[in-house]
Amino acid sequence: MSYIPKGAKGVEIIIDGLPGAEDDIQLFTRDGYHLAGTKIEDGADNDYTWRANGITGTADAAKIMTAENGFLSGDYKLPGDGVMSGTFNDGGATKDTWSLGGGSTVAFQRTAGSGEMHITYSGDYDRLQDTPNKGSIPGRDNPDTTRERIYIDEVTEDLLVIISGKGIFNIDTTWGDMPKVTATLPEGSDANLSVLSIETQARAQRALPRVDQAMINTNSIRAHLGSMQNRLENTVTNLEIQAENLQASESRISDADAAGEMTEFARSQILTRTATAMLAQANSLPGLLAGLLNG
Structure with missing residues (x-):
């Protein structure tokens, strides 16, 4: 699980789900909209990567x-x-059109009037898999491709990234700009308590609502x-976890097989x-021949 904050720009995520693991990128909003990846479906159409995580349908989401x-x-x-x-x-994409830097681009926007967010996703064109690397849509399965990429031009709201599958993958994440994490008070609030006076009972009573509001604001910021x-x-x-997986992969490649070498x-x-x-x-x-001839 990873978090992409609102305001981030040029975010690119590339994963390589190692053969047999078949991991896929899933992109969600915090209120549950599934924007890109492998759709969770009910019944036999539900993808292998979700079933491998115990998600057998939308109710399990x-x-x-x-x-x-x-x-x-x-x-x-x-x-x-x-x-x-x-x-x-x-x-x-299909087998003939797929490329890691390609895929489809979709614009998403809240109808409340927020800006558009363009998401490009290549997938690994193994959609609706019954088994690893084997899709059930004709032309959309390939046992040789385990990589996929997602790119977001500008993040207009907080997003969550889930990698579905067996959790055995390598990942590379880059971004052009990442916003600073700041905590702001609600609009119209005033946290400057130094100007309050409690010299008289009347002033103290007038100060109480502002003190209460300041405490509420403080708790809100702490929660945020x-x-x-x-x-x-x-x-x-x-x-x-990804570093550990990468180290394990490197060990499998570089470590000598002592028994085999002996x-x-x-x-x-x-x-x-x-x-x-x-x-x-x-x-x-x-020498033997010469001895026979001399004898």
Whole structure:
């Protein structure tokens, strides 16, 4: 689980779900709109990557759409319902048109009047998988491609990223601009308590509402910062897991197989000794022949 704050620009996420793991990028809003990735569906059409995580249909989406994961709602929703414009982006490519830097681009916008957010998603064109790397849509399965990319030009609201599948992947994330995390007081509030006076009972009574409001504002800011801290901690945890996966992958590639190397060494020794013995025998033949002729 990762968090992309409102105001971020040029955000690019590329994952490589290692063969057999088949991990996919999923992009959500905090109130439960699934914008890009692999759609959660009911019945036999539900994708393998979701089933591998125990999500067998839309009713199970609440298992991941929790407050702990940063969601404000456990209701699974798709764009195009009159509140969030746009259509769900599943990459849209086929085997003949797919490229990591390509895919489909969809504009999303809240009907309340927020700015447009353009999301480009390539997918790995393994849609509606029954098994890893095997899609059930003709022309949209390929066992050789495990990489996919998502790009957002400008984030108009806080977003959440989930990687569905078995959790064995490499990830690369870049961005052009990331907003500063700030905490602001509600509009019209005044936190300057130094100008208050409690010299008289009347002034103290007039000051009480402002003190109460300041306490409410303080609690609100603390809750906001606590929420941000939780998301950052989740991001750090994900990065640590990814680093561990990367290190494990590197070890599998670079570490020598001691048993295999010893077997190969013994084989080489046997071949060398055999060749030496044969050469010695060949060198002795002329002497034997000369002895027979002289005799």
